[in-house]
Amino acid sequence: MTTKTNGYQSNGTAKVTRSEEIDSGERYTYELLVETVEYLKKKVPFAPQVGIICGSGLGSLAETLVNSIEIPYTEIPHFPRSTVKGHAGSLVFGYLSGLPTVVMKGRFHYYEGYPLWKCCMPIRIMKLLGVSHLFITNAAGGLNPKYRVGDIMFVKDHINIMGFAGNNPLQGPNDERFGPRFPPMNQAYNRDIIKLAKKVAHEIGLGDKVHEGVYTCLGGPNFETVAELGMLKMLGADAVGMSTVHEVITANHCDMTVFAFSLITNECVVQYETTQEPNHEEVIDVGKKREGLLKKFVSEILRQIFEKGIHN
Numbered sequence: 001m002t003t004k005t006n007g008y009q010s011n012g013t014a015k016v017t018r019s020e021e022i023d024s025g026e027r028y029t030y031e032l033l034v035e036t037v038e039y040l041k042k043k044v045p046f047a048p049q050v051g052i053i054c055g056s057g058l059g060s061l062a063e064t065l066v067n068s069i070e071i072p073y074t075e076i077p078h079f080p081r082s083t084v085k086g087h088a089g090s091l092v093f094g095y096l097s098g099l100p101t102v103v104m105k106g107r108f109h110y111y112e113g114y115p116l117w118k119c120c121m122p123i124r125i126m127k128l129l130g131v132s133h134l135f136i137t138n139a140a141g142g143l144n145p146k147y148r149v150g151d152i153m154f155v156k157d158h159i160n161i162m163g164f165a166g167n168n169p170l171q172g173p174n175d176e177r178f179g180p181r182f183p184p185m186n187q188a189y190n191r192d193i194i195k196l197a198k199k200v201a202h203e204i205g206l207g208d209k210v211h212e213g214v215y216t217c218l219g220g221p222n223f224e225t226v227a228e229l230g231m232l233k234m235l236g237a238d239a240v241g242m243s244t245v246h247e248v249i250t251a252n253h254c255d256m257t258v259f260a261f262s263l264i265t266n267e268c269v270v271q272y273e274t275t276q277e278p279n280h281e282e283v284i285d286v287g288k289k290r291e292g293l294l295k296k297f298v299s300e301i302l303r304q305i306f307e308k309g310i311h312n
Protein backbone atom coordinates (compact mmCIF):
# COMPACT_ATOMS: atom_id res chain seq x y z
CA MET A 1 0.00 0.00 0.00
CA THR A 2 1.21 3.50 -0.68
CA THR A 3 0.39 6.65 1.21
CA LYS A 4 0.81 10.17 -0.11
CA THR A 5 3.17 12.21 2.04
CA ASN A 6 4.44 15.68 1.26
CA GLY A 7 3.89 15.23 -2.45
CA TYR A 8 5.75 11.90 -2.49
CA GLN A 9 4.38 8.39 -2.77
CA SER A 10 5.98 6.48 0.08
CA ASN A 11 5.92 2.71 -0.40
CA GLY A 12 8.55 2.02 2.23
CA THR A 13 11.50 2.20 -0.14
CA ALA A 14 11.56 5.88 -1.05
CA LYS A 15 12.88 8.23 1.59
CA VAL A 16 10.47 11.05 2.26
CA THR A 17 11.86 14.33 3.51
CA ARG A 18 10.05 16.99 5.48
CA SER A 19 7.61 18.90 3.31
CA GLU A 20 8.99 22.31 4.26
CA GLU A 21 12.42 21.17 3.05
CA ILE A 22 11.21 20.22 -0.42
CA ASP A 23 8.16 22.27 -1.17
CA SER A 24 8.91 25.71 0.17
CA GLY A 25 9.24 28.30 -2.61
CA GLU A 26 11.08 30.64 -0.22
CA ARG A 27 14.65 31.35 -1.36
CA TYR A 28 17.40 31.13 1.24
CA THR A 29 18.37 34.57 2.43
CA TYR A 30 22.01 35.46 3.02
CA GLU A 31 21.23 35.71 6.74
CA LEU A 32 19.72 32.20 6.84
CA LEU A 33 22.79 30.74 5.16
CA VAL A 34 24.97 32.50 7.72
CA GLU A 35 23.11 30.55 10.43
CA THR A 36 24.15 27.30 8.74
CA VAL A 37 27.72 28.53 8.40
CA GLU A 38 27.87 29.55 12.07
CA TYR A 39 26.72 26.06 13.06
CA LEU A 40 29.43 24.43 10.93
CA LYS A 41 32.13 26.80 12.18
CA LYS A 42 31.38 25.70 15.74
CA LYS A 43 31.87 22.05 14.74
CA VAL A 44 35.00 22.40 12.60
CA PRO A 45 38.18 24.05 13.86
CA PHE A 46 39.49 25.12 10.42
CA ALA A 47 38.21 26.91 7.31
CA PRO A 48 38.15 24.77 4.14
CA GLN A 49 39.83 26.17 1.05
CA VAL A 50 38.80 23.33 -1.25
CA GLY A 51 35.33 21.94 -1.85
CA ILE A 52 34.57 18.61 -3.53
CA ILE A 53 31.15 17.41 -4.68
CA CYS A 54 30.96 13.64 -5.05
CA GLY A 55 28.97 12.24 -7.95
CA SER A 56 26.90 9.04 -7.85
CA GLY A 57 28.97 6.23 -6.38
CA LEU A 58 31.97 8.51 -5.82
CA GLY A 59 31.43 9.25 -2.13
CA SER A 60 34.54 7.29 -1.19
CA LEU A 61 36.59 10.32 -2.29
CA ALA A 62 35.86 11.53 1.25
CA GLU A 63 37.97 8.66 2.61
CA THR A 64 41.10 10.42 1.38
CA LEU A 65 40.66 13.13 4.01
CA VAL A 66 42.97 13.13 7.00
CA ASN A 67 41.71 14.09 10.50
CA SER A 68 38.16 14.06 9.18
CA ILE A 69 34.99 15.27 10.84
CA GLU A 70 31.74 13.99 9.31
CA ILE A 71 28.46 15.82 9.80
CA PRO A 72 25.22 14.28 8.45
CA TYR A 73 23.03 16.65 6.46
CA THR A 74 20.19 15.79 8.83
CA GLU A 75 22.05 17.59 11.64
CA ILE A 76 22.86 20.75 9.68
CA PRO A 77 20.34 23.57 10.03
CA HIS A 78 18.49 24.44 6.80
CA PHE A 79 20.35 21.78 4.79
CA PRO A 80 18.36 19.65 2.31
CA ARG A 81 18.32 15.87 2.74
CA SER A 82 19.84 13.23 0.45
CA THR A 83 17.30 10.82 -1.03
CA VAL A 84 19.29 8.97 -3.74
CA LYS A 85 21.23 5.71 -3.47
CA GLY A 86 24.95 6.38 -3.90
CA HIS A 87 24.62 9.83 -2.22
CA ALA A 88 25.25 9.22 1.48
CA GLY A 89 24.25 12.64 2.77
CA SER A 90 27.02 14.16 4.86
CA LEU A 91 29.62 16.90 4.83
CA VAL A 92 33.10 15.64 5.57
CA PHE A 93 35.79 18.11 6.64
CA GLY A 94 39.47 17.22 6.74
CA TYR A 95 42.83 17.66 5.04
CA LEU A 96 43.57 16.48 1.51
CA SER A 97 47.12 16.86 0.20
CA GLY A 98 47.63 19.10 3.22
CA LEU A 99 44.79 21.43 2.17
CA PRO A 100 41.75 22.12 4.36
CA THR A 101 38.87 20.56 2.44
CA VAL A 102 35.16 19.94 2.65
CA VAL A 103 33.60 17.07 0.76
CA MET A 104 29.90 16.78 -0.06
CA LYS A 105 29.21 13.06 0.20
CA GLY A 106 25.96 13.27 -1.68
CA ARG A 107 24.49 16.05 -3.78
CA PHE A 108 20.96 17.23 -4.47
CA HIS A 109 19.21 16.73 -7.78
CA TYR A 110 16.26 18.45 -9.40
CA TYR A 111 14.48 15.11 -9.86
CA GLU A 112 14.43 14.62 -6.08
CA GLY A 113 11.94 17.47 -5.99
CA TYR A 114 14.37 20.22 -5.04
CA PRO A 115 14.33 23.45 -7.02
CA LEU A 116 17.71 24.27 -8.56
CA TRP A 117 18.47 27.05 -6.07
CA LYS A 118 18.02 24.52 -3.27
CA CYS A 119 20.20 21.92 -5.01
CA CYS A 120 22.95 24.57 -5.05
CA MET A 121 22.57 25.87 -1.50
CA PRO A 122 25.66 23.95 -0.26
CA ILE A 123 27.86 25.78 -2.76
CA ARG A 124 27.04 29.13 -1.17
CA ILE A 125 27.66 27.55 2.24
CA MET A 126 31.10 26.41 1.03
CA LYS A 127 31.82 29.89 -0.30
CA LEU A 128 30.89 31.48 3.03
CA LEU A 129 33.10 28.96 4.84
CA GLY A 130 36.09 30.09 2.76
CA VAL A 131 36.22 27.65 -0.18
CA SER A 132 37.94 29.18 -3.20
CA HIS A 133 38.36 26.07 -5.38
CA LEU A 134 35.49 23.75 -6.18
CA PHE A 135 35.94 20.27 -7.67
CA ILE A 136 32.72 18.87 -9.06
CA THR A 137 32.41 15.22 -10.04
CA ASN A 138 29.54 13.35 -11.63
CA ALA A 139 28.54 10.09 -13.23
CA ALA A 140 27.47 10.57 -16.83
CA GLY A 141 26.46 8.73 -19.94
CA GLY A 142 29.02 8.89 -22.76
CA LEU A 143 27.49 10.29 -25.91
CA ASN A 144 30.74 10.81 -27.75
CA PRO A 145 31.35 7.49 -29.58
CA LYS A 146 35.03 7.58 -28.56
CA TYR A 147 34.18 7.40 -24.86
CA ARG A 148 34.26 4.08 -23.03
CA VAL A 149 32.86 3.06 -19.65
CA GLY A 150 35.37 4.03 -16.97
CA ASP A 151 36.80 6.95 -18.96
CA ILE A 152 37.00 10.42 -17.49
CA MET A 153 35.85 13.55 -19.27
CA PHE A 154 37.18 16.89 -18.09
CA VAL A 155 34.32 19.30 -18.54
CA LYS A 156 35.42 22.20 -20.74
CA ASP A 157 31.94 23.64 -21.17
CA HIS A 158 28.30 22.83 -20.65
CA ILE A 159 24.94 23.21 -22.34
CA ASN A 160 22.35 24.39 -19.86
CA ILE A 161 19.30 22.67 -21.33
CA MET A 162 17.15 23.37 -18.28
CA GLY A 163 18.19 27.00 -18.52
CA PHE A 164 16.83 27.11 -22.08
CA ALA A 165 13.40 26.72 -20.51
CA GLY A 166 14.10 29.43 -17.92
CA ASN A 167 15.04 27.11 -15.06
CA ASN A 168 18.21 28.51 -13.50
CA PRO A 169 19.59 28.38 -9.93
CA LEU A 170 20.15 32.16 -10.02
CA GLN A 171 16.54 32.87 -10.92
CA GLY A 172 14.81 35.15 -8.42
CA PRO A 173 16.06 38.16 -6.49
CA ASN A 174 19.84 38.60 -6.77
CA ASP A 175 21.88 39.24 -3.62
CA GLU A 176 25.01 41.12 -4.71
CA ARG A 177 26.85 39.74 -1.67
CA PHE A 178 27.03 36.48 -3.63
CA GLY A 179 27.59 37.88 -7.09
CA PRO A 180 26.29 39.98 -9.98
CA ARG A 181 22.83 39.80 -11.54
CA PHE A 182 24.23 38.85 -14.96
CA PRO A 183 27.34 36.70 -14.49
CA PRO A 184 29.42 35.69 -17.52
CA MET A 185 29.70 31.95 -18.11
CA ASN A 186 32.15 31.70 -21.03
CA GLN A 187 35.06 30.85 -18.72
CA ALA A 188 33.15 28.72 -16.26
CA TYR A 189 35.77 25.94 -16.17
CA ASN A 190 39.33 26.94 -15.30
CA ARG A 191 41.51 26.18 -18.35
CA ASP A 192 44.78 25.94 -16.41
CA ILE A 193 43.36 23.26 -14.14
CA ILE A 194 42.16 21.25 -17.15
CA LYS A 195 45.70 21.40 -18.61
CA LEU A 196 47.14 20.33 -15.29
CA ALA A 197 44.57 17.54 -14.94
CA LYS A 198 45.64 16.10 -18.30
CA LYS A 199 49.26 16.14 -17.19
CA VAL A 200 48.43 14.47 -13.86
CA ALA A 201 46.28 11.86 -15.62
CA HIS A 202 49.30 10.90 -17.74
CA GLU A 203 51.57 10.82 -14.69
CA ILE A 204 49.33 8.35 -12.84
CA GLY A 205 48.68 6.10 -15.82
CA LEU A 206 45.22 7.36 -16.76
CA GLY A 207 46.44 9.12 -19.91
CA ASP A 208 44.55 6.99 -22.43
CA LYS A 209 41.33 7.21 -20.43
CA VAL A 210 40.82 10.97 -20.34
CA HIS A 211 39.00 13.35 -22.67
CA GLU A 212 37.93 16.96 -22.67
CA GLY A 213 34.32 17.60 -23.61
CA VAL A 214 30.95 19.26 -23.22
CA TYR A 215 28.56 18.12 -20.50
CA THR A 216 24.83 18.59 -20.49
CA CYS A 217 22.34 18.10 -17.69
CA LEU A 218 18.74 17.00 -18.09
CA GLY A 219 16.24 17.07 -15.23
CA GLY A 220 15.92 13.28 -14.95
CA PRO A 221 15.16 10.94 -13.32
CA ASN A 222 14.57 8.89 -16.47
CA PHE A 223 17.48 8.21 -18.76
CA GLU A 224 17.20 9.58 -22.29
CA THR A 225 15.31 8.35 -25.32
CA VAL A 226 17.19 7.57 -28.51
CA ALA A 227 15.72 10.67 -30.18
CA GLU A 228 16.72 12.91 -27.27
CA LEU A 229 20.28 11.61 -27.40
CA GLY A 230 20.33 12.26 -31.15
CA MET A 231 19.33 15.85 -30.48
CA LEU A 232 21.90 16.33 -27.71
CA LYS A 233 24.60 14.98 -29.99
CA MET A 234 23.65 17.48 -32.69
CA LEU A 235 23.87 20.25 -30.10
CA GLY A 236 27.46 19.26 -29.34
CA ALA A 237 27.18 17.38 -26.04
CA ASP A 238 29.76 14.67 -25.29
CA ALA A 239 28.33 13.45 -21.99
CA VAL A 240 24.88 13.54 -20.41
CA GLY A 241 23.99 13.69 -16.74
CA MET A 242 21.52 15.08 -14.21
CA SER A 243 23.61 17.51 -12.16
CA THR A 244 26.68 19.77 -12.19
CA VAL A 245 25.54 22.53 -14.60
CA HIS A 246 23.53 24.46 -12.01
CA GLU A 247 26.29 23.91 -9.43
CA VAL A 248 28.89 25.33 -11.81
CA ILE A 249 26.68 28.36 -12.49
CA THR A 250 26.22 29.03 -8.77
CA ALA A 251 29.94 28.58 -8.07
CA ASN A 252 30.96 30.94 -10.87
CA HIS A 253 28.39 33.48 -9.72
CA CYS A 254 30.18 33.67 -6.36
CA ASP A 255 33.61 33.71 -8.00
CA MET A 256 34.89 30.25 -7.21
CA THR A 257 37.56 28.55 -9.31
CA VAL A 258 35.85 25.51 -10.83
CA PHE A 259 37.10 22.17 -12.12
CA ALA A 260 34.64 19.42 -13.08
CA PHE A 261 34.93 15.93 -14.44
CA SER A 262 32.51 13.20 -15.47
CA LEU A 263 33.13 9.54 -14.90
CA ILE A 264 31.61 7.82 -17.92
CA THR A 265 29.51 5.11 -16.31
CA ASN A 266 27.60 3.93 -19.37
CA GLU A 267 27.63 4.40 -23.10
CA CYS A 268 24.46 6.17 -24.21
CA VAL A 269 22.20 3.88 -26.20
CA VAL A 270 21.79 5.71 -29.49
CA GLN A 271 20.12 3.01 -31.58
CA TYR A 272 16.78 1.22 -31.29
CA GLU A 273 17.95 -2.29 -32.20
CA THR A 274 19.45 -3.30 -28.86
CA THR A 275 18.49 -4.83 -25.53
CA GLN A 276 21.01 -2.62 -23.68
CA GLU A 277 19.58 -0.24 -21.06
CA PRO A 278 21.29 2.15 -18.67
CA ASN A 279 20.59 1.65 -14.95
CA HIS A 280 21.59 3.32 -11.71
CA GLU A 281 23.17 0.16 -10.19
CA GLU A 282 25.62 0.01 -13.07
CA VAL A 283 26.38 3.70 -12.62
CA ILE A 284 27.26 3.15 -8.96
CA ASP A 285 29.32 0.02 -9.71
CA VAL A 286 31.51 1.86 -12.23
CA GLY A 287 32.15 4.56 -9.62
CA LYS A 288 33.27 1.94 -7.12
CA LYS A 289 35.60 0.28 -9.63
CA ARG A 290 37.30 3.58 -10.38
CA GLU A 291 37.46 4.89 -6.81
CA GLY A 292 41.10 3.97 -6.15
CA LEU A 293 42.43 5.79 -9.19
CA LEU A 294 40.12 8.74 -8.75
CA LYS A 295 41.26 9.27 -5.17
CA LYS A 296 44.86 9.33 -6.34
CA PHE A 297 43.98 11.62 -9.25
CA VAL A 298 42.05 14.15 -7.16
CA SER A 299 44.65 14.41 -4.40
CA GLU A 300 47.54 14.78 -6.82
CA ILE A 301 45.87 17.41 -8.94
CA LEU A 302 44.92 19.43 -5.85
CA ARG A 303 48.47 19.28 -4.58
CA GLN A 304 49.78 20.61 -7.88
CA ILE A 305 47.10 23.34 -8.22
CA PHE A 306 48.12 24.88 -4.93
CA GLU A 307 51.82 24.37 -5.60
CA LYS A 308 51.38 26.37 -8.82
CA GLY A 309 48.89 28.85 -7.30
CA ILE A 310 46.19 28.40 -9.96
CA HIS A 311 43.02 30.44 -9.51
CA ASN A 312 40.68 32.54 -11.66
Ligand SMILES: O=P(O)(O)O[C@@H]1C[C@H](O)[C@@H](CO)O1
Pocket residue numbers: 054055056084107109137138139140220241242243244279280283
Ligand atom coordinates in the same frame (compact mmCIF):
# COMPACT_ATOMS: atom_id res chain seq x y z
O1 LIG B 1 25.00 12.96 -9.03
P1 LIG B 1 25.39 12.48 -10.39
O2 LIG B 1 25.20 13.50 -11.45
O3 LIG B 1 26.79 11.92 -10.40
O4 LIG B 1 24.42 11.26 -10.69
C1 LIG B 1 24.10 10.72 -11.95
C2 LIG B 1 22.79 11.32 -12.45
C3 LIG B 1 21.77 10.57 -11.64
O5 LIG B 1 21.66 11.14 -10.36
C4 LIG B 1 22.35 9.21 -11.50
C5 LIG B 1 21.83 8.27 -12.55
O6 LIG B 1 22.38 6.99 -12.40
O7 LIG B 1 23.78 9.36 -11.72
Ligand SMILES: Nc1nc2[nH]cnc2c(=O)[nH]1
Pocket residue numbers: 139140141142218220222223224240241242265266268278283
Ligand atom coordinates in the same frame (compact mmCIF):
# COMPACT_ATOMS: atom_id res chain seq x y z
N1 LIG C 1 21.01 11.80 -17.93
C1 LIG C 1 21.86 10.81 -17.70
N2 LIG C 1 22.49 10.76 -16.52
C2 LIG C 1 23.37 9.77 -16.31
N3 LIG C 1 24.13 9.50 -15.25
C3 LIG C 1 24.84 8.40 -15.53
N4 LIG C 1 24.57 7.95 -16.76
C4 LIG C 1 23.65 8.80 -17.27
C5 LIG C 1 22.97 8.87 -18.53
O1 LIG C 1 23.15 8.06 -19.43
N5 LIG C 1 22.10 9.90 -18.68
